Amino acid sequence: MSAGLSTDDAARVGKLLAHRDSVCGPERAAAEGRIEAIAGRYGLTAGQAVAAVRRPMLSAGWRSLPVALEPNWKRKVTLCRDCIDLFTSRERDFIRSIDSQRAAPSERQASWLDALHRRALKAVQP
Numbered sequence: 001m002s003a004g005l006s007t008d009d010a011a012r013v014g015k016l017l018a019h020r021d022s023v024c025g026p027e028r029a030a031a032e033g034r035i036e037a038i039a040g041r042y043g044l045t046a047g048q049a050v051a052a053v054r055r056p057m058l059s060a061g062w063r064s065l066p067v068a069l070e071p072n073w074k075r076k077v078t079l080c081r082d083c084i085d086l087f088t089s090r091e092r093d094f095i096r097s098i099d100s101q102r103a104a105p106s107e108r109q110a111s112w113l114d115a116l117h118r119r120a121l122k123a124v125q126p
Contacts, residue, residue, distance in 0.1 A: 004042050005052055008072060008104060013038055013053045073098075073105055076117040083120040091116060 005013065012034075019031035032046065039049035080087070080095045087095065098105055098113060105113060 004044070005038075005049060009038050009041075010053050013049050017050065017053070073110060073113060076113055079120050079124070080113070080116050083123055086119060086123055087116065 016031045016035050019027050035049060036046045039046045042049070044052075077095060077099045081099055084092055084095060094109075094112065095116065098109060104110075
């Protein structure tokens, strides 16, 4: 992603743009604060982060985020959910739980999700 934003953070900024353009003041303020926090991690201003996300979207005529900008962990969860029969009941509960959360997983959750994703990939690939 341009301007040094990771794909996951670019997706977050893209989703927050809809809230930032809201007519509801508190929702707009919350979105602006979250965009500033993400941009701050990369040493950017909020405007630079928004421009880095909007520029390629607008030039391509997109109205929403492309699938390629969906966070990687969501794609992993989708594959694991599609192969849910491969996993134990505890692993199934974890997949369902992480699928329903909005925030990115913790490091521990991400490592477990990676392991489950690798197992699902092995089962799917010929």
